[in-house]
Amino acid sequence: MPVETGGSSAAHEVIPPPLASAPAAAAGLPPEAGAPEELIQLLTPEGERVDHPDYPLDISASELRGLYRDLVLVRRMDTEAIALQRQGELGIWASLLGQEAAQIGSGRALGPQDMAFPTYREHGVAWCRGVDPLKLLELFRGVSHGGWDPAEHKFHLYTIVIGSQTLHATGYAMGIQRDGATGDGGEAVIAYFGDGATSQGDVNEAFIWASVFNAPVVFFCQNNQWAISEPLERQSRIPLYQRARGFGFPGMRVDGNDVLACLAVTRAALRAAREGQGPTMIEAFTYRMGAHTTTDDPTRYRLAGDLEAWKLRDPVERVKAYLVRSGSADASFFDEIDAEAARLGARLREACRAMPDPAPLSAFEHIYAGPHPVVDAERDAYAAYLDSFDDAGRDGHGAPPSAAGPPGEPGVPRVAQARGTGGFGRTGEAR
Ligand SMILES: Cc1ncc(C[n+]2csc(CCOP(=O)(O)OP(=O)(O)O)c2C)c(N)n1
Numbered sequence: 563m564p565v566e567t568g569g570s571s572a573a574h575e576v577i578p579p580p581l582a583s584a585p586a587a588a589a590g591l592p593p594e595a596g597a598p599e600e601l602i603q604l605l606t607p608e609g610e611r612v613d614h615p616d617y618p619l620d621i622s623a624s625e626l627r628g629l630y631r632d633l634v635l636v637r638r639m640d641t642e643a644i645a646l647q648r649q650g651e652l653g654i655w656a657s658l659l660g661q662e663a664a665q666i667g668s669g670r671a672l673g674p675q676d677m678a679f680p681t682y683r684e685h686g687v688a689w690c691r692g693v694d695p696l697k698l699l700e701l702f703r704g705v706s707h708g709g710w711d712p713a714e715h716k717f718h719l720y721t722i723v724i725g726s727q728t729l730h731a732t733g734y735a736m737g738i739q740r741d742g743a744t745g746d747g748g749e750a751v752i753a754y755f756g757d758g759a760t761s762q763g764d765v766n767e768a769f770i771w772a773s774v775f776n777a778p779v780v781f782f783c784q785n786n787q788w789a790i791s792e793p794l795e796r797q798s799r800i801p802l803y804q805r806a807r808g809f810g811f812p813g814m815r816v817d818g819n820d821v822l823a824c825l826a827v828t829r830a831a832l833r834a835a836r837e838g839q840g841p842t843m844i845e846a847f848t849y850r851m852g853a854h855t856t857t858d859d860p861t862r863y864r865l866a867g868d869l870e871a872w873k874l875r876d877p878v879e880r881v882k883a884y885l886v887r888s889g890s891a892d893a894s895f896f897d898e899i900d901a902e903a904a905r906l907g908a909r910l911r912e913a914c915r916a917m918p919d920p921a922p923l924s925a926f927e928h929i930y931a932g933p934h935p936v937v938d939a940e941r942d943a944y945a946a947y948l949d950s951f952d953d954a955g956r957d958g959h960g961a962p963p964s965a966a967g968p969p970g971e972p973g974v975p976r977v978a979q980a981r982g983t984g985g986f987g988r989t990g991e992a993r
């Protein structure tokens with residue numbers, strides 16, 4: 563049956579369903595998740611532990627409780643960040659709601675020596691790498707250029723350019739391969755990206771380089787079914803994980819809402835990378851429960867019913883159910899975690915509001931490793947603009963810098979005007 567989507571760019575278009583989709587009802591997933599034998603699951607949506615012959619996982623009750631704590635705390639961080647954005651404290655936020663298990667499972671599979679390359683949504687992985695959530699808020703508040711030291715946390719800066727981090731990760735992986743830093747207990751690399759990113763040239767190039775050079779990199783794709791308003795059907799005619807085979811390395815699909823399956827499969831793929839078996843692609847089959855970012859309104863392009871179905875596959879609730887079912891946690895444990903989440907929320911709210919504004923001219927720092935004439939010209943123009951306010955302000959005719967653009971041609975973006983003062987070629991393009 564053709565499916566009608568209401569996507570902004572595909573309104574009223576009829577899109578046939580993807581090929582090769584056997585029912586996955588046994589795994590509690592929609593038909594497009596594929597046959598149960600192609601979906602790796604260790605914990606069902608009802609919180610029942612199941613075995614998979616290729617991915618045995620021995621996990622203690624205390625480790626399980628630790629994963630639950632991670633899931634709850636990153637969800638709380640995300641909820642606070644959305645609220646802070648709505649209150650005008652953050653410029654924008656990209657929610658991870660629904661993707662907690664994919665991020666915590668894969669993030670906890672990493673060793674301290676491993677290097678991770680995220681997109682802009684990997685708040686759960688950041689948590690696993692020991693990045694203070696406040697550092698993420700700094701970035702989305704626009705008061706820092708990045709927020710954390712990638713070398714200290716072995717967690718690269720967030721990357722907005724879709725898919726480009728897969729090339730960075732592959733290059734890095736080829737580097738550690740040449741340094742002899744892999745091997746037993748050695749380093750491996752993981753690159754995160756979305757379903758939409760798989761259509762990017764960069765990602766396909768990264769796959770080829772990683773494959774032919776046998777680079778120690780795991781490609782972890784969170785298939786959350788949407789690339790802003792573009793549905794998965796617009797990215798691929800086959801399940802995404804099957805793409806890996808065409809590039810010459812293994813791919814597998816894991817229940818992305820199952821933290822145990824994500825942990826076990828990522829561990830195995832990292833081990834293979836360390837041992838010299840080259841790259842693996844993991845497709846974590848999940849769903850973006852919220853908007854693409856706080857600037858987006860998903861009710862314009864998707865059905866409320868889909869959301870309701872995915873709520874039943876919640877990644878946090880199934881771990882809670884299993885903890886209770888297996889007698890691994892009691893009510894006091896859940897109360898403690900809730901109280902810790904409330905404390906985290908309060909700390910984030912207070913500290914976010916108290917963040918000092920950066921000096922305006924610091925926006926021009928760290929653009930290039932050394933001085934650059936275009937940047938120098940832009941900085942000088944902006945400094946002159948800021949200086950102009952003292953006079954204007956004294957005359958009582960000034961407006962605060964945040965409410966007005968610099969003097970110049972009306973209707974021309976500020977950046978283009980600032981560039982214009984330097985007289986460099988790109989000015990023409992910008993105009
Ligand atoms: C090279 C590039 N093209 C377009 C965009 C605009 N853009 C931002 S997010 C996005 C969708 C990405 O979808 P997906 O890879 O599925 O990741 P998700 O946001 O769902 O996590 C697009 C097209 C961009 N940031 N970079």
Ligand SMILES: [Mg+2]
Nearest residue numbers: 756757788789
């Ligand atoms: Mg997506």
